[in-house]
Each structure stands twice: as C-alpha cells, then as structure tokens.
Amino acid sequence: MITPAEPSRSTPLVSIVMATYNGGRFLREQLDSLVAQTYPNLEIVIVDDASTDQTPAILDEYVAVYSNIQVYKAEQNLGYIRNFEKGLLLCQGEYIALCDQDDIWLAEKISILMRQRGHHSLIYCNSELIDAAGERSGVKLNDLKNLLDFWTPLNYVVGGTASGHAMLVKREVILQSVPLPSMVTHDYWIGFVATLSAPMKFVHEVLVLYRQHGGNVIGVNGGGSKATKKRKISKEERDELVRQRMKLMYEKCPEQPVEIKKVFYSLSKSYQNFSFSNNFTRMTIFFRYRKEITAYKKRSEFRRWLFCLKMFYKIE
Incomplete structure (x- = not known):
C-alpha cells in the first residue's frame, strides 16, 4: 500500500x-x-x-x-x-x-x-x-x-x-x-x-x-468520434465565442506590464465587428507581434506573414 x-x-x-x-x-x-x-x-x-x-x-x-x-x-x-x-x-x-x-x-x-x-x-x-x-x-x-x-x-x-x-x-x-x-x-x-x-x-x-482513439474528448486533431464531438456551430456563433474569449483575456490581464494590457484592449475592441478600422487594427497588431502571436504555429516565416494578413478579413 x-x-x-x-x-x-x-x-x-x-x-x-x-x-x-x-x-x-x-x-x-x-x-x-x-x-x-x-x-x-x-x-x-x-x-x-x-x-x-x-x-x-x-x-x-x-x-x-x-x-x-x-x-x-x-x-x-x-x-x-x-x-x-x-x-x-x-x-x-x-x-x-x-x-x-x-x-x-x-x-x-x-x-x-x-x-x-x-x-x-x-x-x-x-x-x-x-x-x-x-x-x-x-x-x-x-x-x-x-x-x-x-x-x-x-x-x-x-x-x-x-x-x-x-x-x-x-x-x-x-x-x-x-x-x-x-x-x-x-x-x-x-x-x-x-x-x-x-x-x-x-x-x-x-x-x-x-x-488516440475514437472516444477522445480532446485529441491531437481536436476531437474524437462523431458521437463525442460538439454540434457544428454557425459562423456567427463562432465569431461571438471568439469575441467573448478576447474580452475575457483582456479582462484577465493585470495592469502591468502596460504594453500587454494595451495590446489585449486593442484586440478586444478590434474583434467587435468587421469594420475597415477594426480589421486594419487587428491585422497591424498581428504583424507587429507576429513572433509572439504565431509562436505556437509550426510554420515558415512566409506562412506566418500570410496568417497575419488573413486577420484583415477573418476573425480567429
């Protein structure tokens, strides 16, 4: 024992x-x-x-x-x-x-x-x-x-x-x-x-x-069998979830360091809608901090650059 x-x-x-x-x-x-x-x-x-x-x-x-x-x-x-x-x-x-x-x-x-x-x-x-x-x-x-x-x-x-x-x-x-x-x-x-x-x-x-098996709740590819996967959500629902996530992350950030708090504030604002101004702000932030934001991606520098460009057209 x-x-x-x-x-x-x-x-x-x-x-x-x-x-x-x-x-x-x-x-x-x-x-x-x-x-x-x-x-x-x-x-x-x-x-x-x-x-x-x-x-x-x-x-x-x-x-x-x-x-x-x-x-x-x-x-x-x-x-x-x-x-x-x-x-x-x-x-x-x-x-x-x-x-x-x-x-x-x-x-x-x-x-x-x-x-x-x-x-x-x-x-x-x-x-x-x-x-x-x-x-x-x-x-x-x-x-x-x-x-x-x-x-x-x-x-x-x-x-x-x-x-x-x-x-x-x-x-x-x-x-x-x-x-x-x-x-x-x-x-x-x-x-x-x-x-x-x-x-x-x-x-x-x-x-x-x-x-890895058919019943994984969370697997290497993001899920398990059809029986365990969540229902497919609409683009509108997905965008709203992303907005909520970004707002939650901004609110969780402490006041220091100020730069990080400001970045999450600007991102949270830019995720509210697809206005030209918001799209441009979001894309600019992604380009400026692409080393940090795309660190988790196993991609070349060129593909990271394309990912940042995509932020002008898409919420992710």
Missing part, C-alpha cells in the same frame, strides 16, 4: 487530478501508471462525472488498495469542465498535475518535472502518440506542433500547444484560473493564466504516452 510521505522542502506534495466519465476501457492502464510514479509525495484526486460503465467499480478497487487515492463521485453529470474544475479545487498539493483517463504516464514523469521546474509556475513535457491498443507510433507531439518555452500571454492570442495531460502547475495558477471559462479548453486557459506571471517551461523528453 502506498502511503504519501510527509511534505518537506525537497518533496512538496503534488496532486494528480483526473476527471473520469465512462472511461473503463483504458482506466486501469492509466491508474497503474499513476501509482507507479517514483515521486514520493503524491495524492491522486479523481472526480467521476456519474459514469454508467465499469469506471466506478474500477475506482473502488484502487481506493481499497492505495491510501493516497481519493475518489469523489457526482450524483448527476456536470460536464467535463465543471467536473474537472471540481477536482482541481479538491487538490491540496503545492503543485498540480493534470491527467486524462486514457493515457499512460512514464514512471519518472512527476519526478523529472519537479526536478526541472525551477521558478516556473507551469512546466510541461513532450508526449508520444499511441493507438487504442497501446502501440507506440514513434510520433511525438513536437513533431506535429510547435512546443517551446512560451514566454508571454501574447503567445495565447489565438492558440497554444501546451497540453493539459503534460502539465505540472503551481496551485496558485490553478486558483487564479477558476472558474474555468466554457468557451475555451481548460489547458488553453490555464496556460494563458500561467504566462500572465512567468514564462512556462517545456521539457523535450517524452513522459506521456498520449492515446
């Missing part, structure tokens, strides 16, 4: 938080990889969103054996974001690691991230894709996406590539991130909030086997 060690200066408590929902197919493999972590001071917080498959029974099995696993079961379905937020708020660790229900973690994941965290409030690692059978593909996430040390909130204007399953985050960032907004993914928002106070660090080493 695993008993968490007493917190100390060298081994602060780390919380692993997992939100489950009908994840019985792959759950045991993920749980086995969590309890095999070499880091000596862990709690594992699992919130189940009223699963109707074998997930609750599997969780009960592990709770009976491992004293550092806590399971909370919702009486009715809350939805992924609210359920995950509940789990985050139940964590007691100084650092919190976000966990999917269907991946596999390498045993040294938490130990390595904790050793390399330095003064960063968010650190994240590389991942390798596996299929439903657990077969490794040899394809790493940084082969597909630009993963790097993001250094400014402007890196998150239109996108970010730090995946939640790879993150280790200071508790204070999580507390600053809640309530989690509904119009963006949780890892996008947590990454943005982290960059408001300090750069985040990327570890090139693969520490997660990232499973």
Whole structure:
C-alpha cells in the first residue's frame, strides 16, 4: 500500500487530478501508471462525472488498495469542465498535475518535472502518440506542433500547444484560473493564466504516452468520434465565442506590464465587428507581434506573414 510521505522542502506534495466519465476501457492502464510514479509525495484526486460503465467499480478497487487515492463521485453529470474544475479545487498539493483517463504516464514523469521546474509556475513535457491498443507510433507531439518555452500571454492570442495531460502547475495558477471559462479548453486557459506571471517551461523528453482513439474528448486533431464531438456551430456563433474569449483575456490581464494590457484592449475592441478600422487594427497588431502571436504555429516565416494578413478579413 502506498502511503504519501510527509511534505518537506525537497518533496512538496503534488496532486494528480483526473476527471473520469465512462472511461473503463483504458482506466486501469492509466491508474497503474499513476501509482507507479517514483515521486514520493503524491495524492491522486479523481472526480467521476456519474459514469454508467465499469469506471466506478474500477475506482473502488484502487481506493481499497492505495491510501493516497481519493475518489469523489457526482450524483448527476456536470460536464467535463465543471467536473474537472471540481477536482482541481479538491487538490491540496503545492503543485498540480493534470491527467486524462486514457493515457499512460512514464514512471519518472512527476519526478523529472519537479526536478526541472525551477521558478516556473507551469512546466510541461513532450508526449508520444499511441493507438487504442497501446502501440507506440514513434510520433511525438513536437513533431506535429510547435512546443517551446512560451514566454508571454501574447503567445495565447489565438492558440497554444501546451497540453493539459503534460502539465505540472503551481496551485496558485490553478486558483487564479477558476472558474474555468466554457468557451475555451481548460489547458488553453490555464496556460494563458500561467504566462500572465512567468514564462512556462517545456521539457523535450517524452513522459506521456498520449492515446488516440475514437472516444477522445480532446485529441491531437481536436476531437474524437462523431458521437463525442460538439454540434457544428454557425459562423456567427463562432465569431461571438471568439469575441467573448478576447474580452475575457483582456479582462484577465493585470495592469502591468502596460504594453500587454494595451495590446489585449486593442484586440478586444478590434474583434467587435468587421469594420475597415477594426480589421486594419487587428491585422497591424498581428504583424507587429507576429513572433509572439504565431509562436505556437509550426510554420515558415512566409506562412506566418500570410496568417497575419488573413486577420484583415477573418476573425480567429
């Protein structure tokens, strides 16, 4: 039986938080990889969103054996974001690691991230894709996406590539991130909030086997099976969501540094409609800060330039 060690200066408590929902197919493999972590001071917080498959029974099995696993079961379905937020708020660790229900973690994941965290409030690692059978593909996430040390909130204007399953985050960032907004993914928002106070660090080493299968809620291509994808929204609805996101990011930015606050203010205003003035302002900002805004894109400089030009005609 695993008993968490007493917190100390060298081994602060780390919380692993997992939100489950009908994840019985792959759950045991993920749980086995969590309890095999070499880091000596862990709690594992699992919130189940009223699963109707074998997930609750599997969780009960592990709770009976491992004293550092806590399971909370919702009486009715809350939805992924609210359920995950509940789990985050139940964590007691100084650092919190976000966990999917269907991946596999390498045993040294938490130990390595904790050793390399330095003064960063968010650190994240590389991942390798596996299929439903657990077969490794040899394809790493940084082969597909630009993963790097993001250094400014402007890196998150239109996108970010730090995946939640790879993150280790200071508790204070999580507390600053809640309530989690509904119009963006949780890892996008947590990454943005982290960059408001300090750069985040990327570890090139693969520490997660990232499973791709038909039931992914969030996959490498942005979704899973047709049954799990959200309904297709209209252009008008999409534009409104983008406006809300930009307004939320501006409001979340602190007053310092002044330049960053001003950029998000101007962007928020420019997203209100497609007037010539707003389109020109938005495009100009994208060109001026294209290194920062397009940092997440695995593209040539020419394609980044074209992306900025497109902002005159399109909201993104």
